[in-house]
Amino acid sequence: MSKIKLIPGLFALMRMAGTRKKRIKEADFKIRNDIIGQIAKQMHPESLSLVVHSVRAENESVRTYRLISAPDSTSLPVFQAGQYISIKLKIGKSQTSRAYTISSAPYEAEGENGYYEITVRKKPGGLVSEYIFDNWAEGVGVNATGPHGDFFYSPLRDYKDIVAIAGGAGITPFRSMIKQFAEKEHEMNLTLLYGCKNENDVLFEREIDEIIKTHPSLFRRVNVYENAPEGRPQGYLNAEFINSNLEDMQNKTFFICGPSVMYEFLRKEFLKVGNLRRKQLRYEVGGAPDNVTKRKDWPANAECKTVQITVYIQNISYDIPASTIETILTAIERAGLLLDSQCRSGECGICRSKLNEGDVYIITDNDGRRAADKELGYIHPCSTYPLSDCRVTIPPSNPIKGR
Amino acid sequence: MSEYRFTREVDAVIIGAGNGGLAAGASLAKNGVKPLILEKHSSPGGFASSFVRGRFEFETALHVLADYGPDNNRGNLGKFFDELGLDVEFVEVPEAYRLITTHDPEGNLDAVMPMGIEAYIDKMEQYVPGSRESVTNYLLICKEIYDALLYLGKNKGNVDKDVLLKEYGNFVRTCAASQQQVLDAIKMPKKAQRILNAYWTYLAVEMDRINFTIFGVMIYVLLEKSAYIPKSRSHEISMALEQKIRELGGAVECNSEVENILVKDGKVLGVKTTRGEYIKTTQVVANMSEHTVYSRMVYPANAVPPRCYQIANARIMGPGAVVVYLGLNKSADELGITEYEYLIYDSMDTTDVYKAFDSRGRTKAQATACLNLAIPNCSPPGTCIISFTVLNHGNRWADVKPEKYFEEKERIAKEILDEFKLATGIDLAPYIEEIEIATPATFANINKKYNGSIYGYECVDWDSLIPKTMTIQDEDENPIKGLSFVGGFSRRSQGFSSSYMTGEVAGRIAAAKWKEENKNV
Ligand SMILES: Cc1cc2nc3c(=O)[nH]c(=O)nc-3n(C[C@H](O)[C@H](O)[C@H](O)COP(=O)(O)OP(=O)(O)OC[C@H]3O[C@@H](n4cnc5c(N)ncnc54)[C@H](O)[C@@H]3O)c2cc1C
Numbered sequence: 001m002s003k004i005k006l007i008p009g010l011f012a013l014m015r016m017a018g019t020r021k022k023r024i025k026e027a028d029f030k031i032r033n034d035i036i037g038q039i040a041k042q043m044h045p046e047s048l049s050l051v052v053h054s055v056r057a058e059n060e061s062v063r064t065y066r067l068i069s070a071p072d073s074t075s076l077p078v079f080q081a082g083q084y085i086s087i088k089l090k091i092g093k094s095q096t097s098r099a100y101t102i103s104s105a106p107y108e109a110e111g112e113n114g115y116y117e118i119t120v121r122k123k124p125g126g127l128v129s130e131y132i133f134d135n136w137a138e139g140v141g142v143n144a145t146g147p148h149g150d151f152f153y154s155p156l157r158d159y160k161d162i163v164a165i166a167g168g169a170g171i172t173p174f175r176s177m178i179k180q181f182a183e184k185e186h187e188m189n190l191t192l193l194y195g196c197k198n199e200n201d202v203l204f205e206r207e208i209d210e211i212i213k214t215h216p217s218l219f220r221r222v223n224v225y226e227n228a229p230e231g232r233p234q235g236y237l238n239a240e241f242i243n244s245n246l247e248d249m250q251n252k253t254f255f256i257c258g259p260s261v262m263y264e265f266l267r268k269e270f271l272k273v274g275n276l277r278r279k280q281l282r283y284e285v286g287g288a289p290d291n292v293t294k295r296k297d298w299p300a301n302a303e304c305k306t307v308q309i310t311v312y313i314q315n316i317s318y319d320i321p322a323s324t325i326e327t328i329l330t331a332i333e334r335a336g337l338l339l340d341s342q343c344r345s346g347e348c349g350i351c352r353s354k355l356n357e358g359d360v361y362i363i364t365d366n367d368g369r370r371a372a373d374k375e376l377g378y379i380h381p382c383s384t385y386p387l388s389d390c391r392v393t394i395p396p397s398n399p400i401k402g403r
Numbered sequence: 404m405s406e407y408r409f410t411r412e413v414d415a416v417i418i419g420a421g422n423g424g425l426a427a428g429a430s431l432a433k434n435g436v437k438p439l440i441l442e443k444h445s446s447p448g449g450f451a452s453s454f455v456r457g458r459f460e461f462e463t464a465l466h467v468l469a470d471y472g473p474d475n476n477r478g479n480l481g482k483f484f485d486e487l488g489l490d491v492e493f494v495e496v497p498e499a500y501r502l503i504t505t506h507d508p509e510g511n512l513d514a515v516m517p518m519g520i521e522a523y524i525d526k527m528e529q530y531v532p533g534s535r536e537s538v539t540n541y542l543l544i545c546k547e548i549y550d551a552l553l554y555l556g557k558n559k560g561n562v563d564k565d566v567l568l569k570e571y572g573n574f575v576r577t578c579a580a581s582q583q584q585v586l587d588a589i590k591m592p593k594k595a596q597r598i599l600n601a602y603w604t605y606l607a608v609e610m611d612r613i614n615f616t617i618f619g620v621m622i623y624v625l626l627e628k629s630a631y632i633p634k635s636r637s638h639e640i641s642m643a644l645e646q647k648i649r650e651l652g653g654a655v656e657c658n659s660e661v662e663n664i665l666v667k668d669g670k671v672l673g674v675k676t677t678r679g680e681y682i683k684t685t686q687v688v689a690n691m692s693e694h695t696v697y698s699r700m701v702y703p704a705n706a707v708p709p710r711c712y713q714i715a716n717a718r719i720m721g722p723g724a725v726v727v728y729l730g731l732n733k734s735a736d737e738l739g740i741t742e743y744e745y746l747i748y749d750s751m752d753t754t755d756v757y758k759a760f761d762s763r764g765r766t767k768a769q770a771t772a773c774l775n776l777a778i779p780n781c782s783p784p785g786t787c788i789i790s791f792t793v794l795n796h797g798n799r800w801a802d803v804k805p806e807k808y809f810e811e812k813e814r815i816a817k818e819i820l821d822e823f824k825l826a827t828g829i830d831l832a833p834y835i836e837e838i839e840i841a842t843p844a845t846f847a848n849i850n851k852k853y854n855g856s857i858y859g860y861e862c863v864d865w866d867s868l869i870p871k872t873m874t875i876q877d878e879d880e881n882p883i884k885g886l887s888f889v890g891g892f893s894r895r896s897q898g899f900s901s902s903y904m905t906g907e908v909a910g911r912i913a914a915a916k917w918k919e920e921n922k923n924v
């Protein structure tokens with residue numbers, strides 16, 4: 001090896017430490033702004049402080065709530081049409097959350113008078129939807145996080161031909177998309193295939209038809225009714241219906257939003273639609289199913305019974321009762337313990353916890369767990385059901401602020 | 404008594420369970436001190452993580468883990484992990500890199516460089532006949548630098564100048580030089596320099612400003628120890644470290660954000676979480692930037708000696724990145740992807756490319772890794788995972804209007820894919836099944852990176868390993884007693900391996916201090 005002739009003098013080393021001291025001595029004392037940190041905070045605030053601006057009844061069991069930023073809080077974060085916010089509530093001793101798609105368009109959230117709308121279907125016996133119907137009126141404060149979610153159009157990934165398949169209240173993301181595309185984007189077109197129980201079940205019909213009228217080349221809508229009114233198509237949202245309304249299946253992206261029973265049905269129907277690739281089918285997550293025991297892979301020997309969960313939070317343990325047909329998250333919330341949640345569908349990982357012991361059933365449709373986590377026994381309690389007594393370690397969570 | 408109502412007391416608090424924090428935690432615990440690691444996120448790891456989209460699990464950040472080493476030739480990191488007895492399965496990556504330049508005034512390059520010093524020199528000779536001597540020479544000097552650093556490390560700064568001069572003369576003579584100065588001094592052919600410098604974006608400082616020691620050691624360690632990745636993404640390493648910390652009596656609490664570091668009379672008293680919990684401790688190890696800690700976290704604010712701001716402000720913030728993660732519905736083989744890592748640059752004019760980090764103009768550099776080339780079954784059969792990293796200063800995003808943010812993300816991602824196509828002839832666009840695009844704002848949000856920087860502070864000569872090691876225990880450099888820093892923003896350059904090692908060292912020092920304090924109690 002050659003002896004490199006480069007830096008004259010011996011103690012370049014010492015010089016470096018000297019330079020360092022000099023640089024520090026010459027530096028200023030100012031506190032620097034973290035500009036990108038501030039932007040990130042504005043786009044993804046830890047929590048949203050909102051106020052109900054107005055309420056509109058869509059029918060007797062569906063209402064649209066217009067939410068605006070609470071006085072003194074910043075403007076609403078931007079979002080992509082199809083994303084949701086997670087509403088945080090304390091009901092009785094339970095702190096809980098529910099996801100609601102923003103049914104208004106992103107452009108409507110811009111500026112000082114910006115707003116989000118969410119459209120809530122009252123579920124009989126539903127904890128949060130009933131609470132919202134009973135309590136939310138103009139001026140009521142609302143706590144939320146978000147926007148979140150991956151259910152949106154991506155120009156690089158998706159085809160320009162979009163097929164929106166909606167079941168019942170699953171129309172909400174498509175209302176947002178249609179409004180936004182009509183206002184801002186003219187590149188893609190969207191066909192809405194809308195499955196409804198009856199005429200009364202159809203949401204936003206007039207509003208969407210207005211938009212279609214002004215942009216006939218961009219949008220198209222076809223409804224199908226289980227109980228059709230006079231002169232309207234009767235039937236189900238199935239392969240036959242899809243095939244009869246669309247051509248050239250290979251160059252389309254299907255966005256699908258509706259109840260979980262619709263997904264189970266459609267997954268089978270799509271096999272008959274043709275040789276679609278997985279990238280063409282994008283299902284929105286939908287929260288816990290109404291009746292988990294009806295799922296195909298629900299263990300045949302699972303009983304419907306009460307079990308005990310021992311919950312550890314920061315080394316303190318709590319014994320709580322749980323039902324085998326309710327999620328571990330629900331049991332934790334019922335008991336008045338805190339556990340953060342967001343998607344309540346197994347996808348986002350916010351509720352990530354460790355199962356130390358016990359048999360569970362996990363809904364894997366939207367399993368967002370990482371390989372190493374599965375290996376180590378981590379679960380997402382929002383999509384996990386206790387089949388026996390269990391021991392679970394959950395992370396500490398924050399009580400909702402301000403209320 | 405103190406003015407705070409502390410609800411618990413712990414030996415040491417580590418803020419942030421990133422690579423630096425987890426390594427510091429493991430290092431403290433191994434040295435008999437029980438740390439409590441508080442992590443804001445719902446899982447530990449920071450950048451050493453992964454996320455699931457559809458049927459893909461994406462690696463968040465890691466391309467190659469350097470300084471780990473094969474069983475019979477462990478690097479420093481490998482030794483540290485071995486000593487801890489970490490249970491992680493590592494896979495060696497197949498080659499060092501493939502360099503392609505696309506708009507090179509000196510002629511476009513396309514070179515695939517292997518691991519292993521001999522193989523590397525041979526391959527370089529093929530591409531640049533007559534380069535053998537200078538490249539051999541260069542790598543021998545790099546080895547000497549590596550050995551010199553081991554010597555410095557062993558002697559904790561108390562070095563015998565005669566030994567240094569006699570045994571490590573080249574180290575002494577080059578330690579304040581830039582990579583370019585050394586290359587010129589040993590007269591390496593220009594083309595060989597350009598191929599050798601390909602790895603520069605892993606440091607993100609131009610060749611005439613990057614400290615030679617840093618670059619030389621990086622390339623030597625890469626070729627000599629090869630590079631590895633964990634089989635189940637780097638989340639697996641984070642989980643293994645977390646488990647080890649627990650086994651050794653420490654604790655990691657997720658969903659726990661530290662709001663303040665409580666300081667009085669120049670000494671750490673404890674921390675306060677956003678939940679309002681006060682935790683007493685004498686040692687706080689911060690896995691974040693000095694800027695963040697001094698400007699936002701120390702309480703009361705006037706407990707920050709003015710000198711702290713100077714220490715932070717003297718440093719130069721490195722770039723953040725745009726990362727595009729793709730899950731593709733074709734296999735790497737079907738797509739014609741033949742290398743694990745593609746380094747694709749406009750040219751090897753590092754000054755020109757460096758400038759592009761900060762501009763709204765065309766991006767000029769990408770580091771692109773196809774995970775399946777190292778771990779064939781990391782995604783389902785007939786699919787593959789590719790991630791593209793393009794360095795981008797946070798400032799570049801400062802004037803993007805929020806409502807234009809998504810559009811801008813998509814625009815850059817498209818540009819990156821087009822550039823990849825230009826370089827390799829491979830069009831990935833039709834096969835995208837899942838896509839995620841992260842920007843400096845994403846890293847500022849999810850990882851709380853100051854200004855969205857993923858690269859910590861730039862390691863220019865006066866702010867790199869050597870002067871920082873020499874001054875590590877100086878009072879001047881540690882104005883608040885009991886507070887130290889680890890991770891990408893601390894003593895070394897960014898990068899997984901460096902961050903882990905800063906944690907290992909800081910953990911040892913904090914443990915010694917803790918023991919010193921507690922022997923009189
Ligand atoms: C991404 C996403 C988007 C969505 N978008 C919309 C939308 O746009 N519009 C819409 O209407 N819905 C939407 N949903 C569904 C919505 O989030 C709720 O699931 C739905 O409103 C039903 O909630 P609920 O609380 O009324 O009923 P459930 O949660 O189904 O309540 C079921 C039962 O559990 C019991 N229970 C549950 N928790 C507790 C507790 N803590 N304490 C005591 N008892 C409890 C209740 O008593 C009740 O009997 C969306 C879901 C997801 C995941």
Ligand code: FES
Binds near residue numbers: 343
């Ligand atoms: S709340 Fe999203 S995974 Fe449980």
